[in-house]
Amino acid sequence: MDKDSLARLDAVVRGASKDLFGAYGVVLEDVIDERDLQDTIFVATIGYTHARLHGALIIALDPALARASLPSQIAAGEPSVERLADWSGELANQLLGRIKKKLAGSGLDINLGTPVVLEGKKMHYFPQHPKLARRMGFASASGRLDVEFQGEYEGFLELSEPSGAADAALDEGEVSLF
Numbered sequence: 001m002d003k004d005s006l007a008r009l010d011a012v013v014r015g016a017s018k019d020l021f022g023a024y025g026v027v028l029e030d031v032i033d034e035r036d037l038q039d040t041i042f043v044a045t046i047g048y049t050h051a052r053l054h055g056a057l058i059i060a061l062d063p064a065l066a067r068a069s070l071p072s073q074i075a076a077g078e079p080s081v082e083r084l085a086d087w088s089g090e091l092a093n094q095l096l097g098r099i100k101k102k103l104a105g106s107g108l109d110i111n112l113g114t115p116v117v118l119e120g121k122k123m124h125y126f127p128q129h130p131k132l133a134r135r136m137g138f139a140s141a142s143g144r145l146d147v148e149f150q151g152e153y154e155g156f157l158e159l160s161e162p163s164g165a166a167d168a169a170l171d172e173g174e175v176s177l178f
Contacts, residue, residue: 001132005159008106010134013149016098017138020091021145024069028138028145040121042066042085044092047113048100055130055151057096060123061088062143069142081119089115099149105162132157 001009018028045058066084067075069091074083092115100110132151137144 001157001159005157006134008159008162009103009132009149010136012099012102012106013134013147014136016095016102017136017145017147020095020098021065021069021138021140024071026065026069026140026142028140031137031139031144033137040119041123042088042117042119043123044088044115044117046089046092046096046115048096048110049113050108050110052155052157053108053110053132053151053153055132055149057092057099058148058150059088059092059095060144060146061091062145063119065140065143065145066091067142068140085117085119089117092117095147102162103159106159107163108159 014030021028039062041060041062043058043060045056047056048054063081063084066088067079070079070084070087074087079087093112096112100112103110128150130150130152132153133148134150135146135148137146139145
């Protein structure tokens, strides 16, 4: 990918992350430092495919951030670890859905898999060194979020300037029956 395509991808992932959490009342600010994974965190990953690109989105978030973003309709009382883990997977799903919608406007229509969630302490990150790996961190009053968009592709892959095609895509949560 050329530097313009990487910049477009970074803007898509960063914007989708901030928009998603903003929709749940959580303001995210960019951070540059590496996360200390000594604390308990949730890690959610969801794969995607395309004819020329496949990979995964990985998010790591503090339980307090998952709790702060939990919609009031499902946050009855103190949410269980299982509910927060499930919600973390849903956040990964919604985030990749937002990324998918924005990438469609640049000519890349990806298909989403099913999220998997882990909870742990002292987790270690072992990068796989994919051809495409874009990592970014965010901080909020409720905790930290780290996002990585990974991918493998053959040859040259370019993201074109966004067009209006993204507006035609369904919003996350919408269903199309035909």
